[in-house]
Amino acid sequence: MPNTKRRRLFVRSAAATIAVALGATALTACGSSDEDSAESGPVSLTYWTWTPGMDKVVDLWNKGQGKKDQITVTVKKQASGDTLVTKILTAHKAGKAPDLVQAEYQALPTLVSNDALADIAKNVGDAKAKFADGVWQQTTLGTDAVYAVPQDIGPMMFYYRADLFKKYGLTVPTTWEQFAATARTLKEKAPDTDLTTFSANDSGLFAGLAQQAGAKWWTTSGDKWNVGIDDAATKKVADFWGGLVKEGAIDNQPMYTPAWNKALNTGKQIAWVSAVWAPGTLTTAAPDTKGKWAMAPLPQWSNSENVTGSWGGSSTAVTTDSKHKEAAAKFAAWLNTDGDALNALAKESGIYPASTSAQLSGAFTTPPDYFSNQADFYTTAAKIAKTTAPSAWGPNVNVAYTTFKDAFGAAAKDKSDFSAALAKMQADTVADLKKQGFEVSE
Amino acid sequence: MSSLAVRKAPSAAGATGASHNRPPLRGRIALVPTIGLLLGALYCLLPVAWVVIASTKSGSELFSTFTFLPGSGFTDNLHDLNAYRDGIYWQWMANSALYAVLGALLSTCVSAFSGYALATYRFRGRETLFNVLLAGVLMPPIILAIPQYLLMAKADLTDSYWSVLLPQVLSPYGVYLARIYAAAAVPSDVVEAGRMDGASEWRIFTRVALPMMVPGMVTVFLFQFVAIWNNFLLPYIMLSDDEKFPLTLGLFTLLEQGANTPALYTLVITGAFLAVIPLVALFLVIQRFWSLDLLSGAVKS
Numbered sequence: 001m002p003n004t005k006r007r008r009l010f011v012r013s014a015a016a017t018i019a020v021a022l023g024a025t026a027l028t029a030c031g032s033s034d035e036d037s038a039e040s041g042p043v044s045l046t047y048w049t050w051t052p053g054m055d056k057v058v059d060l061w062n063k064g065q066g067k068k069d070q071i072t073v074t075v076k077k078q079a080s081g082d083t084l085v086t087k088i089l090t091a092h093k094a095g096k097a098p099d100l101v102q103a104e105y106q107a108l109p110t111l112v113s114n115d116a117l118a119d120i121a122k123n124v125g126d127a128k129a130k131f132a133d134g135v136w137q138q139t140t141l142g143t144d145a146v147y148a149v150p151q152d153i154g155p156m157m158f159y160y161r162a163d164l165f166k167k168y169g170l171t172v173p174t175t176w177e178q179f180a181a182t183a184r185t186l187k188e189k190a191p192d193t194d195l196t197t198f199s200a201n202d203s204g205l206f207a208g209l210a211q212q213a214g215a216k217w218w219t220t221s222g223d224k225w226n227v228g229i230d231d232a233a234t235k236k237v238a239d240f241w242g243g244l245v246k247e248g249a250i251d252n253q254p255m256y257t258p259a260w261n262k263a264l265n266t267g268k269q270i271a272w273v274s275a276v277w278a279p280g281t282l283t284t285a286a287p288d289t290k291g292k293w294a295m296a297p298l299p300q301w302s303n304s305e306n307v308t309g310s311w312g313g314s315s316t317a318v319t320t321d322s323k324h325k326e327a328a329a330k331f332a333a334w335l336n337t338d339g340d341a342l343n344a345l346a347k348e349s350g351i352y353p354a355s356t357s358a359q360l361s362g363a364f365t366t367p368p369d370y371f372s373n374q375a376d377f378y379t380t381a382a383k384i385a386k387t388t389a390p391s392a393w394g395p396n397v398n399v400a401y402t403t404f405k406d407a408f409g410a411a412a413k414d415k416s417d418f419s420a421a422l423a424k425m426q427a428d429t430v431a432d433l434k435k436q437g438f439e440v441s442e
Numbered sequence: 443m444s445s446l447a448v449r450k451a452p453s454a455a456g457a458t459g460a461s462h463n464r465p466p467l468r469g470r471i472a473l474v475p476t477i478g479l480l481l482g483a484l485y486c487l488l489p490v491a492w493v494v495i496a497s498t499k500s501g502s503e504l505f506s507t508f509t510f511l512p513g514s515g516f517t518d519n520l521h522d523l524n525a526y527r528d529g530i531y532w533q534w535m536a537n538s539a540l541y542a543v544l545g546a547l548l549s550t551c552v553s554a555f556s557g558y559a560l561a562t563y564r565f566r567g568r569e570t571l572f573n574v575l576l577a578g579v580l581m582p583p584i585i586l587a588i589p590q591y592l593l594m595a596k597a598d599l600t601d602s603y604w605s606v607l608l609p610q611v612l613s614p615y616g617v618y619l620a621r622i623y624a625a626a627a628v629p630s631d632v633v634e635a636g637r638m639d640g641a642s643e644w645r646i647f648t649r650v651a652l653p654m655m656v657p658g659m660v661t662v663f664l665f666q667f668v669a670i671w672n673n674f675l676l677p678y679i680m681l682s683d684d685e686k687f688p689l690t691l692g693l694f695t696l697l698e699q700g701a702n703t704p705a706l707y708t709l710v711i712t713g714a715f716l717a718v719i720p721l722v723a724l725f726l727v728i729q730r731f732w733s734l735d736l737l738s739g740a741v742k743s
Contacts, residue, residue: 052700077684077695079695079699087678090588090591091591094591096600258505287502288502314700
C-alpha cells in the first residue's frame with residue numbers, strides 16, 4: 001500500500017510538470033538555470049540509441065567537431081521500442097539517465113511529462129530551419145520549448161507488386177475507395193490472393209492512417225487533455241478497414257510473422273501500406289521479389305487531397321539528468337543537421353533523414369537497392385514527406401497502443417465490429433490518463 | 443488427440459478383462475502416462491528442433507522453405523554472427539557465463555550456509571525468518587527488479603557487473619530448498635556425534651554435513667544457473683553498456699533495431715541455438731551428481 005501512495009505522489013508531480021510544459025513560459029527559465037551555462041574543459045557524454053552503425057557516425061564527431069570542442073560521445077546501443085522508454089524513465093528516477101537518448105516522436109510527451117527531457121531551445125541554433133514544420137512541431141509539443149532534434153521520419157506510402165498488378169490488370173489506387181475496389185477485383189480474379197492484410201500488431205500503422213484522415217488523438221485545452229481517439233476521422237478509418245476484413249476482401253493475419261513474409265515472398269499478398277523504410281523490411285521478408293515492387297503515394301480520402309500519415313521516425317533528445325546539456329544539445333544538432341553526419345547516418349544506418357536538405361543529397365540520389373527499378377524512389381519520397389499531416393501525441397501513447405493491439409487484434413481475428421474496438425481504445429486511454437492524475441475533459 | 447483416444451480404448455478394454463486372473467500388466471498401465479509424457483516431450487522438443495533447423499537456413503530460405511527442412515546456410519550464419527560488430531556475440535556469451543557461473547556458485551554457498559543453519563540450529567525468530575523467506579519464494583523476481591535498480595543506483599553500482607551479480611546471490615528458493623534438504627539429509631544424530639568428538643561447528647558443516655547436502659546443492663546450483671542464464675529483466679534495467687550485456691539482452695538488441703534496417707533473424711536464431719548448447723552441456727555433465735542421492739540416503743537407519 002505505501003507503494004500506491006508514492007506512485008500517486010510521483011504521478012501528481014508528473015502531471016504538474018506537463019502543466020508547466022504546456023504553460024511554456026515557465027520553461028525557458030529552468031533550461032538555463034543550472035550547470036550548463038559555462039562549459040569548460042573536456043566533456044564526455046553517453047548516448048542511448050538503437051540505430052545500427054551509430055558508433056561509426058559518432059566517431060566522425062569524436063574525431064572532428066567533437067575533438068575541437070572537447071566533447072566526446074560514447075554510444076551505448078539499446079533495443080528499440082516502448083521498453084526503452086520505460087528504461088529511460090527508470091534510470092531518470094534514479095537520476096542516472098544518459099546525457100542523450102534516441103526517442104520516437106510519440107514517446108516525447110511521455111518523457112516530457114515525467115520531466116526526463118531538457119528544453120534545448122537555446123542550444124540548437126538555427127536547426128529549426130532544416131526541418132519541415134510538421135516534423136519540428138513534434139519536438140516542441142506545441143510550446144516554445146524544444147525537447148529534441150528530429151532524426152528520421154517515416155512518411156507513409158503505398159507499396160505494390162508492379163508485375164502482379166499488371167498481370168491481374170489492376171491500376172494503382174489513388175483513393176481509398178479505389179483501394180477497396182482493387183481489393184475486391186483481385187479477390188474475384190485470384191481468390192487465393194489478397195491485396196494486403198489488416199494487421200493489429202503494430203499500432204503505428206493505424207495511428208498513421210488515422211493521422212492521414214485528419215485525426216488528432218491528443219490535444220489540450222487549457223490544462224486539460226482531450227482524447228479524440230474515437231473521433232469521426234478515426235472512425236472512418238476503422239470502419240473502412242473493418243468492412244474490408246469482414247467481407248473478406250483483404251486478409252486479417254498479422255504482419256511480421258513468418259507466414260506474412262512467405263505471403264509477400266510468394267505473391268500471395270501483393271501490396272503493403274507502409275512507410276519510407278519499407279525497402280529494409282522487404283529485403284528480409286521477401287528476398288525473392290527484389291526489383292518487382294514499386295512505390296506510390298498513399299491513397300487519399302478524396303481526390304482533392306494530398307496528405308500522408310507517418311509511421312515511425314525518431315529524434316535525439318537531451319535528458320534533464322545530463323550535467324552537460326549545452327554540449328549534448330550541440331551534438332544532437334550536429335548529428336541531425338550536418339551534411340557529413342547525415343550522409344554517414346544514411347550509409348551506416350539506413351535511416352531516412354528528417355532534415356529536408358538531406359532527403360535528396362548523397363545517399364538519396366539513387367534508389368534503394370531493393371527498388372533499383374524505380375529510379376525516382378527518393379524524389380517521390382521527398383515529395384510525399386512534404387505532405388505529412390501534423391501529429392498529436394499525448395502522454396500515454398503506450399497505453400493506447402497496447403489497447404489497440406489487444407482490441408483490434410481480436411476484432412480482426414473474429415472479423416467483428418472495429419468501432420467497438422475503437423471505443424474500448426478511447427475508454428482505456430482516458431481512464432489511464434485520469435489514473436495518472438491528468439485532467440481530462442470529456 | 444485422435445491417436446490418444448484410439449490408444450486409450452484397448453487399455454480400457456484390458457481393464458474390464460482383468461478378472462481373468464492376469465497379473466496387472468506393466469505395459470498396459472503405463473501406456474496412457476507414456477503417451478502423455480511423449481506428447482509433453484514433443485511439446486518441449488519441437489521448439490528446440492525448430493531452432494536447430496532454422497539456424498541452418500540462410501536468410502532467403504528462412505521463410506520460403508518447409509519449416510522442418512534443413513537449409514544450407516549454417517556455416518554462413520555462424521560466420522555472419524562471428525563477424526557482427528567484431529564478434530560481440532562471444533562477449534555476450536562470456537558475460538552470460540560469468541553471471542551464471544559466479545552468480546550460481548555464490549548463491550549456492552549462501553543457500554547452503556543459511557539452509558544448514560536454519561535446519562540445524564534452534565534460535566529465537568528462526569521460524570519467523572523462515573516464513574519471511576517463504577514469502578520471498580512467492581515474490582516474482584520481476585517485481586523486485588526496479589527497486590533493486592534504485593538501490594544499486596544509490597550505491598553507484600548500476601551498469602556494472604556487480605549490479606547483475608549481487609541481486610541474484612540471495613535466492614529465497616535456494617535457501618528454502620537447502621533447509622528442507624539439510625533437514626532431511628543431515629540427521630541431528632550425526633551432528634551431535636561430531637560435537638561429541640570435539641569437532642568445531644565449521645568442521646562439522648564442511649566435513650560432515652556438506653557432503654550429505656551435495657545433491658541438494660547441485661539442484662540449487664542448476665536452478666540458479668538456468669535462472670540467471672535466462673534472466674532478462676534484471677540485466678535489462680541494470681545495464682546500458684552493451685559490452686556487459688548477457689546473451690538474452692544482446693539477442694534482443696539484434697531483434698529490435700528499429701524499422702529502418704532489416705531484422706537480423708538469421709543471426710538471432712543462430713545465436714539462440716548456440717546459447718542453448720552450454721545449458722544442455724551443463725545438465726549432461728552435472729546430472730550424475732544427482733545419483734549420489736541414493737547413496738547418501740543410506741546413512742539413516
